[in-house]
Amino acid sequence: MTDTSIPSADESVDAEGTEPTAAPDADETDEAAAGGKEKKAAAESDLFRQSEIAADYVEGLLDILDYDGDIDELVSGGRPVVEVVGARLQNLVGQRGATLEALQELTRLAVFRQTGTPSRLLLDVGGYRASRRKELAAVAKNAVEKVKEHGEPVRLEPMSAFERKCVHDVVNAMSGVESESEGVEPNRRIIVRLAD
Known part of the structure; x- marks a missing residue:
């Protein structure tokens, strides 16, 4: 892991034997922090967009199969999540979750098709996971x-x-x-x- 900390004032030489760079002034630090928050917000909105795309795809599947279920879309643990809740959904889980895993892969492909970005989407049905x-x-x-x-x-x-x-x-x-x-x-x- 790379050490990104700023050297203390009494450190005269860094690990490579060169002079450490001066610490950024307060304005630069504030700008960097704001930029980091913007990137995090952008990443979060991208993840939420993935969960929305996935939710639409899953909703279409439920319609085709004539299954009723409520769909929740969220971002949790840095990944998009879609949860389907309802009765009569066990067939979507399958034996030991095999059908659920297949549906998750299909849903990830649907997200990839629209965004061009691979997704770490997590799909859950009926609280199985x-x-x-x-x-x-x-x-x-x-x-x-x-x-x-x-x-x-x-x-x-x-x-x-x-x-x-x-x-x-x-x-x-x-x-x-x-x-x-x-x-x-x-x-x-x-x-x-x-x-x-």
């Missing part, structure tokens, strides 16, 4: 307990990218263990082991 996160947290904690008890690595069943990220997040928050993914899709899985 939130409930799956809880299940995966339990799976991850169980694997960590086994690894700590027996000292042997634990290989989990193959998972989607979303599921693997959920497990990695839980394992990485615990001390003494680490996780990594191995294999190729659709059989990519996580191994949990004692940290080196």
